[in-house]
Amino acid sequence: MPVTIRDVARASGVHISTVSRTFSAPHLVNPETRVRVLACAEDLGYRPNRAARALITGRTHNIGLIIADIANPFFPPLIKAAESQARHRDYHVFVADTNEDAAAEEELVHALAKQVDGVLLCSPRMSNSLIEQLSREVPLVVVNRQLAGLPCVLMDVGQGARSAIEHLAGLGHRELALLGGPRGSWTSREIRRAASAAARAAGADLTVLGPNPPTETGGLAQAEQVHRAGVTAVLAYNDLMAIGLLEGLDALGVRVPQEVSVVGVDDISLSRLTRPKLTTVATPTAAAGRTAVDMLLQQDTDLPRTTRGGGATVAVGVRRTTAQVMLQTELVIRDSTGPGPYAGRERPGTAAAGPGPHRRADPGNPVVAAGDVVAS
Amino acid sequence: MPVTIRDVARASGVHISTVSRTFSAPHLVNPETRVRVLACAEDLGYRPNRAARALITGRTHNIGLIIADIANPFFPPLIKAAESQARHRDYHVFVADTNEDAAAEEELVHALAKQVDGVLLCSPRMSNSLIEQLSREVPLVVVNRQLAGLPCVLMDVGQGARSAIEHLAGLGHRELALLGGPRGSWTSREIRRAASAAARAAGADLTVLGPNPPTETGGLAQAEQVHRAGVTAVLAYNDLMAIGLLEGLDALGVRVPQEVSVVGVDDISLSRLTRPKLTTVATPTAAAGRTAVDMLLQQDTDLPRTTRGGGATVAVGVRRTTAQVMLQTELVIRDSTGPGPYAGRERPGTAAAGPGPHRRADPGNPVVAAGDVVAS
DNA sequence: CTGAAAGCGCTAACAA
DNA sequence: TTGTTAGCGCTTTCAG
Numbered sequence: 001m002p003v004t005i006r007d008v009a010r011a012s013g014v015h016i017s018t019v020s021r022t023f024s025a026p027h028l029v030n031p032e033t034r035v036r037v038l039a040c041a042e043d044l045g046y047r048p049n050r051a052a053r054a055l056i057t058g059r060t061h062n063i064g065l066i067i068a069d070i071a072n073p074f075f076p077p078l079i080k081a082a083e084s085q086a087r088h089r090d091y092h093v094f095v096a097d098t099n100e101d102a103a104a105e106e107e108l109v110h111a112l113a114k115q116v117d118g119v120l121l122c123s124p125r126m127s128n129s130l131i132e133q134l135s136r137e138v139p140l141v142v143v144n145r146q147l148a149g150l151p152c153v154l155m156d157v158g159q160g161a162r163s164a165i166e167h168l169a170g171l172g173h174r175e176l177a178l179l180g181g182p183r184g185s186w187t188s189r190e191i192r193r194a195a196s197a198a199a200r201a202a203g204a205d206l207t208v209l210g211p212n213p214p215t216e217t218g219g220l221a222q223a224e225q226v227h228r229a230g231v232t233a234v235l236a237y238n239d240l241m242a243i244g245l246l247e248g249l250d251a252l253g254v255r256v257p258q259e260v261s262v263v264g265v266d267d268i269s270l271s272r273l274t275r276p277k278l279t280t281v282a283t284p285t286a287a288a289g290r291t292a293v294d295m296l297l298q299q300d301t302d303l304p305r306t307t308r309g310g311g312a313t314v315a316v317g318v319r320r321t322t323a324q325v326m327l328q329t330e331l332v333i334r335d336s337t338g339p340g341p342y343a344g345r346e347r348p349g350t351a352a353a354g355p356g357p358h359r360r361a362d363p364g365n366p367v368v369a370a371g372d373v374v375a376s
Numbered sequence: 377m378p379v380t381i382r383d384v385a386r387a388s389g390v391h392i393s394t395v396s397r398t399f400s401a402p403h404l405v406n407p408e409t410r411v412r413v414l415a416c417a418e419d420l421g422y423r424p425n426r427a428a429r430a431l432i433t434g435r436t437h438n439i440g441l442i443i444a445d446i447a448n449p450f451f452p453p454l455i456k457a458a459e460s461q462a463r464h465r466d467y468h469v470f471v472a473d474t475n476e477d478a479a480a481e482e483e484l485v486h487a488l489a490k491q492v493d494g495v496l497l498c499s500p501r502m503s504n505s506l507i508e509q510l511s512r513e514v515p516l517v518v519v520n521r522q523l524a525g526l527p528c529v530l531m532d533v534g535q536g537a538r539s540a541i542e543h544l545a546g547l548g549h550r551e552l553a554l555l556g557g558p559r560g561s562w563t564s565r566e567i568r569r570a571a572s573a574a575a576r577a578a579g580a581d582l583t584v585l586g587p588n589p590p591t592e593t594g595g596l597a598q599a600e601q602v603h604r605a606g607v608t609a610v611l612a613y614n615d616l617m618a619i620g621l622l623e624g625l626d627a628l629g630v631r632v633p634q635e636v637s638v639v640g641v642d643d644i645s646l647s648r649l650t651r652p653k654l655t656t657v658a659t660p661t662a663a664a665g666r667t668a669v670d671m672l673l674q675q676d677t678d679l680p681r682t683t684r685g686g687g688a689t690v691a692v693g694v695r696r697t698t699a700q701v702m703l704q705t706e707l708v709i710r711d712s713t714g715p716g717p718y719a720g721r722e723r724p725g726t727a728a729a730g731p732g733p734h735r736r737a738d739p740g741n742p743v744v745a746a747g748d749v750v751a752s
Numbered sequence: 753c754t755g756a757a758a759g760c761g762c763t764a765a766c767a768a
Numbered sequence: 769t770t771g772t773t774a775g776c777g778c779t780t781t782c783a784g
Binding site: 087 | 491646
C-alpha cells in the first residue's frame, strides 16, 4: 500500500536511483526527467521514507526534546517555539516528559539517541558529569544549565534575581526570603547565588527556604514558614511557586503586597491573571527554544556523521563549536510588590516606587541578536 | 561508533540472527546463549536501531500527536498523559503544533505518516471528509470530534453545557450569552447545540456571539458586546476565553458574579487562580490522552502491517474496530456564578444555590471504565 | 536451537 | 546524465 521509490521508478520509466536523485540531489538529474519523475511522484502520493533514508545517510531529521514537566506552564511556549523552528528546517520533534526525574532523563536520552540527530535537554536534573557522558552518545544542547564543553542556552536569571532583590530593597524591605527550587536545578542555584549577593549588598537579610518542588503546591506549602519567619518580601524560584505562595498567604489572611511582597520568575501567562498581578522576572522562553534548536541543527550540519566503506563512522575534522548563549531577563513590576517597613528611610532616592513597569519583550528570530555569547 | 547487532554477534560468538532473536523472540533462543548475548549487549551498550527494525517489521513504535496549540493550557495535560502512556508501552511520541491551522494539520499527517504507527488528531480543525481520507493513509484516532467510521475520544461537553445552563437558570438568569469557539470545532458546535436546547427548556434567551479564537484575547474582545447585550450570564467555549472575559468585564467596571455570571469549559489549572475563581465544566483531559493512545495502540496490535514475499503489504482480515468513547464532564461551581435577577422567583426550589460544589475527579487508567462506549 | 541468505526503502560510489 | 551495485541495521524465512 505505501508507495515506494520503486513505484515511482516504474511509473516514470527510470531507475530507482534516478528517482532518489530527483529528491536528494535534483541538480544531478536532467530537468525533463526531473519533472516527469516529480509528476509521477506527485500523483502517486509518494513521500520518501525518512527512516530508510536515515539508515544510510546517518541523519534522521528528527530531534529529541526532553522536558522536566510538560504540564508546567513554563515549558509549553518553549516546546512550541522549538517545534516550530525545527519544522521550518524540515525536522520533526520527539517530545518526552521526565516528571522531574533524573533517571528518566538518562534513560530517555539513550532511548532516543538512535532515532534523532540531537537532543535538547531542558532544565535537566541530572549531574553535569552524566550529561557530558551522554553527549558522547548523541549531540546535546542544554537549556538552563551551564556546562563547560557543551552548547548551552541560558537565561540570565542571576541578573533577574539581582533586579528583583534591588527592587525589593528599594521599596524598603530588609527581611527577605527566597523560596528555592528543586535540587539539581542550575537556575535555582543561580538565583540563590545572585539573590544572596544582592541582599548582602543592599544590607538586607535573606532567608533561604527549600529546596522545593517547582510547583504551586511547593509554594503553598511554604506560606506558613514565610509568615512565621517574619519576612516582608519573598522571591520565589518560579511563578508557579509564587502563585502557590499567594494562595497560601491569602488563606492565612496575610495581605499582598501590603504585608508581604512577592516576586516570581518566568512571567508565565498566568501571572497577569492572579490578583494581585504578579511582579516577576520575565525569561525569554520562546527565544530559548528557537535558539536551542538553531544551535543543535547548526552543530548537525557541521558534523558529518558517516563515511561509506567499511561501515565505520568517521568524525571528519570539525570540532564541535560549543557556543553558550545567555539570554536577557527583565523584571516586570506588577501589583504583588509594594512598600516595605523601611520605605522612604535610609535609601531616600529609590524607596518610592522603583523604576516604571516594564513589559516583557520577546526577542525576535535571530540567534545571536537574541543574547550575548558568553563563551565559544 | 554506534554499536550494532554485528558488534554484539562478534563479541558473543554467534550469528547476528541469534542476537536479533535474543531481542525480538527470546524464547526461540537457548537460555545459555541468551544470557551470554545479553551480557555482551549490555556492556557494549547495544540498543537495537528501531528505525532499521521498522523497515522490515512495518512498525515504527512511534506515534504522532497533532495539536492545535501547545501553548493553550488545555493541551499540555493531554500531551503529558499521552506521552506517558505511550512510553509505558514502549512507544515514542512526535508532537506537532498546527497553530489552529487546518492546512497544517493535513500536511503534518502526510509528513508523519511513514514515521509512525498512528496519529492522534486532537481537536482538529479540518473537515470530516479530509480526516476520513487521511485515515486511509495512516491509522488515526480523533480527539474532540465525532466521525462515523473512526475511533474517537469525546468529552461530553454537551452534557456539561446543559449542566452549566441549568445551573445559571437555577440561579435566576434568563438572558444568557454563549461565546462560541473557533470555526471547525466539534466541541464548539456541541456546546452550542446543547446550550441552545437547555436554554429553550429553561425558558431563557441565549445570544450566541462568535465564532471566536479560543484564547484569552478572544474572550476579552467580546466583553463589550456582552455588556451591551445586557445579558446577566455567559457560558464561554473554554476557560481561556472565560478568563479573558473576566478581565474585559473588570476593565469595564462590571462586577462578577454580582452583575454578570461567567462559566467556562475545561477546568484548566488556571481557573482556580483567577479572582473570582472560575465556575467551569471540567473535561477529563489526561484521561482523554491516555484513552486515545490506548485505542491507537490497540488498533495497531490488531492490524498486521506487512507480509513478507513480493514486498506487498497485505491487510490481513481484521476490520478496524472503531469504538467511540465518550468521557464524562462535570460542572465545577466556584465563585464566578451567582444569583441572577430572577433568583427566588418562578423556580423556587432551585434558585438558591444550586447543587453543592463538585471537585473534578480525573478518572483512572482503564479505557473502558473511563467512559461509555457510544458506538462500536 | 542456530546459521545462511534475502530484503525492507533508500543512498552513494562507480561505470557506462 | 543514467544505470548498476553494494549495503545502512535489522528481521525473518528456510535449512541444517
